[in-house]
Amino acid sequence: MDELLAGIEQLVLVRALKASFVAYPIVNALHIMSIGALLTSVWLMDLRVLGAFCSLPYAAFVALMRRTAFAAFAGALVTGSLLFSVRASEYAAMPIFLTKMTLILLAGANFLVFMRVCRARGVEVPAGGVVTVLAVLSLVLWTSVLFAGRFIGFLN
Template identity: 55%
Template sequence: MLADLLAAVERLPVVGALKASFYAYPLVNALHILSIGMLVGAVVLMDLRILGVARGVEREPFLHLMRVTAALAFPVAALTGFALFSVRAGEYAANPAFQAKLALLVLAGLNFGAFRRIAAPAAAGTAYPAPAKALAALSLALWPAILVAGRFIGFL
């Protein structure tokens, strides 16, 4: 059943156009890389600021800017990632690096949700509680791991 769904994705007309175009796939790939760079860069900078790096930078405006950047970059990364996946959906779905990347993305999402629950009650200008800092540190490990898993997709 899953194999049929993945094969159907590969047969979508827009996927056929993506495969047939000399320019489309490389441009989608470039946009994916750009959006991932923006997303991971924003997340890493937020995590570092939450952990106390760059105390001279006013925390709340900086974190707001990084949240907006991440919020804009994530959907672009997800859409372009799905477009890239759709070209060889069956092959990628069976790829251990792709599976690891998806699992790490789920963990990063759960980590983000937990962070929001723990950090939300903290008033602006007050220190983040230790559990929130631990989740920021975990985020610093998860996002580079997602990048590495993503890079390995083409090599496995």
């Protein structure tokens, strides 16, 4: 595993990212923008599931927020992978980084369960205890991902 991580750090793209005066800060800023869009869309979507913004049509609003969240997640994934690649060996050894990755997997699994529950009920507007728990769990998990990510920068 150490060889793989060291190999990632030696890729031409990664070495160019390290050597550039502007590339790394731009990638970092794009990562922060993606995270902001992701968290905002997740929070708005989950709050709508929990009953907020009732004047907005549920299905259209949630569909828009879901598409926004997917696009933002893709941006965060690409930029986060680039940021990781610069110090892959160091980050992979950090418990807080591993915690962040675990939280992302749990948040993704929570989303899949939510989608399954909605499909099983066959309704546009989900309601009930399970859906409420999943929406609250989503808020907690994605906010925890944000905090874990911020700790990575301060614990190295």
